[in-house]
Each structure stands twice: as structure tokens, then as C-alpha cells.
Amino acid sequence: MIMKRIVLFFVIILSVLMVGGSSAQTRIRFFLTFIPNIQFSPVYMMDTLGKLNNWGYDLQIEHGDEPVGVDLIATGDFDFGMISGEQVLMARFGQRPVVMVYNWFQQYPVGIVIPNTTPATSVEELRGLRVGVPGRFGASYSALTALLTVHNMSEDDIQLQEIGFNAPDVICTGGVDASVVYINNEPLQVQLRADKGQCGDITSVSVIRVADYANMISNGVVTSETMLADNPELVRVVVSQYDSALKKIIQNPAYAYLVSLDYVDSLPITDELRAFLQSAAEAQDEFILSEPTPERIAQSRDDLWVALSEQFEPELLIQFHVLLETIKLWEAEQLGYSDEAVWAQTAQVLVDLGLLPTLPDFTSAYTNEFLP
Structure with a gap:
């Protein structure tokens, strides 16, 4: 009888401990820009695989505007987020100490789409032509500036038109001769319309990739210097699980x-x-x-x-x-890796645009220390 009571006692204690342990999930707030989108699938995959839960963490995904997200990561309101290299450099210059710990895009995703109705196939041949851009801000404008600079050109050599994020509509109605776009998206949209006969006289498009001439840092997993100092093991876990999720998607x-x-x-x-x-x-x-x-x-x-x-x-x-x-x-031989030369070029573009007064210490804006 005594032995049965002892066994029952330990069963109760064990049950209490198991229930307590299973409910003790630490929340990770993860910031994403824009709205839910297939391009954020690595974060969705990281959540679905559930390995963070096994480590005692609960991933909470939230979307918002990138400048706001940078501030919230810097102050610790968000633990991690998907932020562009440009925003990281500007945030650090403004005394908001954030650091990229995983370089998501190994090739800059911006380029210029040119329909076959435009008499141009190169950057030089765009001289004097109407080139659309979402606006004089952000990754698209930075990429255009870098591309023009490499070809010894400037904004004055083209007719730059701010068209918002409406490149397929504007191109298909003949509003511009070419446009700065995200090469993994808008060219597909334009071609789809052309194939359906819904894009004027356009039947095909060509794309000039900025990365072929002036690669820059795009989006990556970012956290705060405080997180790096106070909880490096959490950083290592998140980077490892994100890396696994990205590999799963590629495969x-x-x-x-x-x-x-x-x-x-x-x-x-x-x-x-x-x-x-x-x-x-x-x-x-x-x-x-x-x-x-x-x-x-x-x-x-x-x-x-x-x-x-x-x-x-x-x-x-x-x-x-x-x-x-x-x-x-x-895709890359080593996923997540940040190249110093690419960060240097990104920083120089920001100086050229007047977004930074002097070349910043870009080497502290990223780390490869936590890569698997």
C-alpha cells in the first residue's frame, strides 16, 4: 500500500512538471514587411516545421512597414525581422543598433524589364527613354542608381517616371519604355498578360539584372545588438531553424x-x-x-x-x-553568407544617393558568426 502511494505521488509530480513544461513557451516576435506573400515562405516553413516549439519557443509573425519594423527590432519590441541591408545601414547611422545575422537573398532581386516593343536591350540604349520606378526611394531606386553608375550614366540620361508599384499596368498601356522591377515577379506578370494578348503590342520581355553588374545586400534576418549580447543561443537557434527551412523550400x-x-x-x-x-x-x-x-x-x-x-x-x-x-x-554555395564587398557597395550607393553623409562602418552591420 505504501509503495502504491509512493508511485502515485511521483506520477502526480511528473504530470505537473510535464504540463508546466509544455506551457512554458517563450514568444519570439518576428517582423515581416508588406503583407503575407509566397516570398516569405521560409518563415512560414520555419513555423510549420515546429522545431522552435521543441526548443520551447513560439514564433509570432507580424507584418508592417519596414522603417517601423527596424525601430521596433532596435528597441527589442521585436526579436527578429526581415529587413533590407540598406535599412540596416541607415538604422545604425541613426544610432539604432541592428545587425543582419542571415543574408536571405544572395542575389539582389531588382532589375529593369524591357518589352520587345522598346528599341533597347542594354542599359546604354535606355538613354533618353522613359524608365519607370516605384519612386525615388527604397531598393528599386537604389538599384537603378547603382546600375546607372556602373554604366557611367546618371538619372539625367533617362526620363525617370515615378509610377508606384504598378509596373505591369503601366508597361502594358505604353506608359513607359522600361521599368525597374523585382525580377522574380513583375516580368512574369507582364509576360502572362502578353501571352493572353492583354499587353498592347508586347509579345515578350527581356530583363537586365542589377546583380549582374552591381550586387547589393537585399533582405536578411536582422536582430538587435542587445539580443546578440544577451541571448546569443536564441540567435543561433533561430538562424539554424531558418536555414533548415530555406533549404527545405529549395529542395x-x-x-x-x-x-x-x-x-x-x-x-x-x-x-x-x-x-x-x-x-x-x-x-x-x-x-x-x-x-x-x-x-x-x-x-x-x-x-x-x-x-x-x-x-x-x-x-x-x-x-x-x-x-x-x-x-x-x-541559392548559394553557403546559404546566409554576407560578403564584405557587397556590403561595401551597398553603403557606397547610399552615400551616392545622399541617404548617408559619409561611408559608414558597414563591417559591424552584419555577422556570419551564427551560420550553421
């Missing part, structure tokens, strides 16, 4: 799209497409077990796109196409 975009459906309400989907992607995701998991080379994985993505294109309409697949094009900008 299995079908699964990434399915995961993102729970986070992005506007993603196109039908029962048939969902079933196709589920089957493709399962087959890809089997394929990855064979430890294929990066080249074979890239080929498997191309094969998947061909198979999808043969069965579904382009409108239904547009966001999946965006995901595939975005993956190409993430």
Missing part, C-alpha cells in the same frame, strides 16, 4: 507552396492543384533521400514546372512561378 517547392496556403489567403489553389502538389511533394521527399547534387535538385524543379504547365492554366500557377524564380535568388 521541395511543392511542399513550400502547400505550407504557405495556411499563411497567405490570396494564393491560387484548386482541389486538383492541391492533389498534384501533395503527390509531387511526397515524391520529392523520396528523391531528396538519395542525396542528389544541387544541379539535380534544380533540374527537378524545372521538371516540376514543366509538368505543372502541361496540366494547369498560367493564371493558377503564377505565384508558384514566382516562388521558383525567387528560389534562384536565394
Whole structure:
């Protein structure tokens, strides 16, 4: 009888400890710009994989304006966030000590899209032509400035027109001869309209990639100097789990799209497409077990796109196409790595634009210390 009471006592104690332990989740506030979008799939994947929960953390994703997000990360209101390198440099100059701990985009995602109705295929041939840009701010304007500088040109050599984030509409109505765009998105939108005969006389487009001439730091995982000093183990855990999520997406975009459906309400989907992607995701998991080379994985993505294109309409697949094009900008021999020369070029562009009065100490704006 005494032995039974002792056993019961320890069972009760163990149950209390287990319940207490399972509820003791530490919240991680993670900031994202814009609105929910397929391009944020690595963060959604990190949340879905659930490994942060196993470490005792609960990921809370919140969206907002980038300048506000930088301030909230610097003050510790947000623990981490997805912020551009330009914003990091400007924040640090303004005494807001934030640091990029994982370089998400290995290639700058901005370029110039030129329809085939425009008599130009190079930057030099854009002299005197109407070039659209969202505005004289942000990544698009910085990228255009860098691209023009490399070609010994300036804004005065083109007819710059501020068109907002409406490049497909403006291009298809003939409002500009070319436009600065995100190369993983708007060119696909313009081409889709052209294929449907809804883009005037335009039948095809070409793209000049800024990264081919002047690569700069784009978005990455950012935290505060206080977080680095006070809780480096949390930084290491978040970077490791983000890295795992990004690799999963690069290896299995079908699964990434399915995961993102729970986070992005506007993603196109039908029962048939969902079933196709589920089957493709399962087959890809089997394929990855064979430890294929990066080249074979890239080929498997191309094969998947061909198979999808043969069965579904382009409108239904547009966001999946965006995901595939975005993956190409993430890929690298070492994911997450920040290159000092690229940071230096980014800082110089900000000085050239007058956004910074002098060249900052950009080497303290990033760290590779926490990469897996």
C-alpha cells in the first residue's frame, strides 16, 4: 500500500512538471514587411516545421512597414525581422543598433524589364527613354542608381517616371519604355498578360539584372545588438531553424507552396492543384533521400514546372512561378553568407544617393558568426 502511494505521488509530480513544461513557451516576435506573400515562405516553413516549439519557443509573425519594423527590432519590441541591408545601414547611422545575422537573398532581386516593343536591350540604349520606378526611394531606386553608375550614366540620361508599384499596368498601356522591377515577379506578370494578348503590342520581355553588374545586400534576418549580447543561443537557434527551412523550400517547392496556403489567403489553389502538389511533394521527399547534387535538385524543379504547365492554366500557377524564380535568388554555395564587398557597395550607393553623409562602418552591420 505504501509503495502504491509512493508511485502515485511521483506520477502526480511528473504530470505537473510535464504540463508546466509544455506551457512554458517563450514568444519570439518576428517582423515581416508588406503583407503575407509566397516570398516569405521560409518563415512560414520555419513555423510549420515546429522545431522552435521543441526548443520551447513560439514564433509570432507580424507584418508592417519596414522603417517601423527596424525601430521596433532596435528597441527589442521585436526579436527578429526581415529587413533590407540598406535599412540596416541607415538604422545604425541613426544610432539604432541592428545587425543582419542571415543574408536571405544572395542575389539582389531588382532589375529593369524591357518589352520587345522598346528599341533597347542594354542599359546604354535606355538613354533618353522613359524608365519607370516605384519612386525615388527604397531598393528599386537604389538599384537603378547603382546600375546607372556602373554604366557611367546618371538619372539625367533617362526620363525617370515615378509610377508606384504598378509596373505591369503601366508597361502594358505604353506608359513607359522600361521599368525597374523585382525580377522574380513583375516580368512574369507582364509576360502572362502578353501571352493572353492583354499587353498592347508586347509579345515578350527581356530583363537586365542589377546583380549582374552591381550586387547589393537585399533582405536578411536582422536582430538587435542587445539580443546578440544577451541571448546569443536564441540567435543561433533561430538562424539554424531558418536555414533548415530555406533549404527545405529549395529542395521541395511543392511542399513550400502547400505550407504557405495556411499563411497567405490570396494564393491560387484548386482541389486538383492541391492533389498534384501533395503527390509531387511526397515524391520529392523520396528523391531528396538519395542525396542528389544541387544541379539535380534544380533540374527537378524545372521538371516540376514543366509538368505543372502541361496540366494547369498560367493564371493558377503564377505565384508558384514566382516562388521558383525567387528560389534562384536565394541559392548559394553557403546559404546566409554576407560578403564584405557587397556590403561595401551597398553603403557606397547610399552615400551616392545622399541617404548617408559619409561611408559608414558597414563591417559591424552584419555577422556570419551564427551560420550553421
